[in-house]
Amino acid sequence: MRSSASNGFCAYLRRDLRLSHRRLGEAASPLIFFIMVSTLVPLGITPDPASLALVASGIIWVLALLATMLSANDLFAGDYQDGSLEQLLISPQVLVMPVLGKVTAHWLVTGLPLTIVSPLLGLMLSLPEAGYLPMMASLALGTACLSLLGAVGAALTVSLQKGGMMLALVVMPLYMPVIIFGGATVQFGIDGLAWTGPLAILGAMLAAAIALCPLAIAGVLRLTSIN
Amino acid sequence: MNWTWFYRLGSPLWFYQTTTRWLPWLSLLAIVLLSTGLIWGLGFAPQDAKQGNSFRIIYLHVPTSFLALAGYFLMAAAGAIGLIWKMKLSYMIMKSAAPIGAALTFLALFTGAVWGKPTWGSYWVWDARITSMLILLFLYFGVLALQYAFHNEEAGNKASAVLALVGTVNIPIIYKSVDWWYTLHQPSTIKLTSAPSMHPDMFQPLLVMILGFYCFYVVALCLFTRVEILRRERKTTWVGELAARSSYEVESDKK
Numbered sequence: 001m002r003s004s005a006s007n008g009f010c011a012y013l014r015r016d017l018r019l020s021h022r023r024l025g026e027a028a029s030p031l032i033f034f035i036m037v038s039t040l041v042p043l044g045i046t047p048d049p050a051s052l053a054l055v056a057s058g059i060i061w062v063l064a065l066l067a068t069m070l071s072a073n074d075l076f077a078g079d080y081q082d083g084s085l086e087q088l089l090i091s092p093q094v095l096v097m098p099v100l101g102k103v104t105a106h107w108l109v110t111g112l113p114l115t116i117v118s119p120l121l122g123l124m125l126s127l128p129e130a131g132y133l134p135m136m137a138s139l140a141l142g143t144a145c146l147s148l149l150g151a152v153g154a155a156l157t158v159s160l161q162k163g164g165m166m167l168a169l170v171v172m173p174l175y176m177p178v179i180i181f182g183g184a185t186v187q188f189g190i191d192g193l194a195w196t197g198p199l200a201i202l203g204a205m206l207a208a209a210i211a212l213c214p215l216a217i218a219g220v221l222r223l224t225s226i227n
Numbered sequence: 228m229n230w231t232w233f234y235r236l237g238s239p240l241w242f243y244q245t246t247t248r249w250l251p252w253l254s255l256l257a258i259v260l261l262s263t264g265l266i267w268g269l270g271f272a273p274q275d276a277k278q279g280n281s282f283r284i285i286y287l288h289v290p291t292s293f294l295a296l297a298g299y300f301l302m303a304a305a306g307a308i309g310l311i312w313k314m315k316l317s318y319m320i321m322k323s324a325a326p327i328g329a330a331l332t333f334l335a336l337f338t339g340a341v342w343g344k345p346t347w348g349s350y351w352v353w354d355a356r357i358t359s360m361l362i363l364l365f366l367y368f369g370v371l372a373l374q375y376a377f378h379n380e381e382a383g384n385k386a387s388a389v390l391a392l393v394g395t396v397n398i399p400i401i402y403k404s405v406d407w408w409y410t411l412h413q414p415s416t417i418k419l420t421s422a423p424s425m426h427p428d429m430f431q432p433l434l435v436m437i438l439g440f441y442c443f444y445v446v447a448l449c450l451f452t453r454v455e456i457l458r459r460e461r462k463t464t465w466v467g468e469l470a471a472r473s474s475y476e477v478e479s480d481k482k
Contacts, residue, residue, distance in 0.1 A: 166373060169365075170369040170372075170390060173362050174394075176401055177397070177400050180408045212396070224386045
């Protein structure tokens with residue numbers, strides 16, 4: 001028999017996945033954003049493959065960060081507006097597990113597709129071949145980290161009318177360690193160094209974020225969204 | 228155990244009255260220390276063998292950098308006290324610490340840039356310490372912006388207190404990752420740490436300046452907090468009486 005805590009996790013994971021399935025257009029927009037903005041880069045900088053190869057890893061990481069951040073705003077906003085967030089807050093559940101379920105759903109809908117599509121972007125931006133595997137591995141771990149941190153920001157700004165810009169201001173400094181190690185993993189791979197080192201640190205960050213962020217999110221939701 | 232002293236600390240009225248008594252002395256101390264340190268450091272400390280007179284900006288740069296970081300921890304601690312013991316006063320202190328800290332961080336970056344031009348040949352270098360100071364400035368901006376974004380003051384207090392605490396957990400991580408990133412990317416032309424340890428003649432005025440800046444910080448924090456207290460407690464009787472008394476004094480001054 002499953003405990004009620006894991007029930008809360010599964011229920012909210014399933015619910016959020018079903019919601020994104022019903023609004024596919026909304027759910028796919030971070031991914032489309034990710035691909036569309038990457039075409040601006042050759043237009044803005046240069047189409048020269050040698051120059052693009054130098055900046056490709058960094059640009060893919062920055063774009064993944066922006067796409068995750070833009071979509072994090074909707075994590076609690078809909079639930080807050082239709083009142084289901086309040087129902088969750090007054091339910092006798094431990095808040096941490098449903099929150100973790102929601103964040104996991106968010107990652108499955110944004111971070112995972114970004115990771116899967118990233119080789120295409122690597123191709124378009126002429127990323128050196130040795131960089132593909134490190135890029136996918138670091139994006140998989142890193143976007144999960146970004147989803148968790150973004151959820152903290154989304155919880156902080158959920159009751160604001162114009163939360164989007166505020167969310168960006170609040171979470172951007174927290175994202176910086178992730179992008180440093182994410183970018184480094186790819187760069188190490190391209191340079192032929194042992195890229196599992198920075199990847200392991202990304203994994204450690206993810207482990208810490210899984211442990212701490214849901215607590216912070218649950219606390220913040222209780223503090224700020226009930227007036 | 229008797230905890231009344233602790234709860235008295237949380238009373239805005241008590242804070243206001245105590246700082247009214249202490250502020251003149253503290254301001255005097257800050258002025259004395261800062262002017263001594265400035266005159267000593269700028270006028271009498273020996274020149275640096277390599278940097279000449281340009282090193283003297285250290286007497287502003289180091290104290291502001293110290294307080295920029297210390298101010299963040301103070302802000303987060305005040306926020307934590309507010310969340311745990313639900314003290315109004317500590318939220319007011321937290322809110323007041325944010326703009327002062329942001330201003331000091333900006334000053335630290337600015338004096339660093341001014342110092343960087345003659346010594347390194349450029350205003351901005353992506354050095355580990357500079358970059359982490361810049362991220363600290365962004366953290367301050369986040370707390371400030373969040374505080375003002377809420378119409379509900381209570382919610383704004385709590386949200387920015389949590390954000391300050393999350394930032395505190397992150398500061399060591401940010402610092403270490405930027406440090407690591409710097410050792411990876413930085414060409415070895417510029418070394419911040421290679422400056423020789425300071426001569427006592429240069430160090431003593433710096434110590435006076437740091438103490439002076441700490442006093443100045445406390446004075447500024449008290450002044451900001453007093454304004455915040457008056458604003459938030461404007462409907463209480465004691466603020467009303469205070470306002471009536473001061474307007475009476477203004478009237479009698481005119482006569």
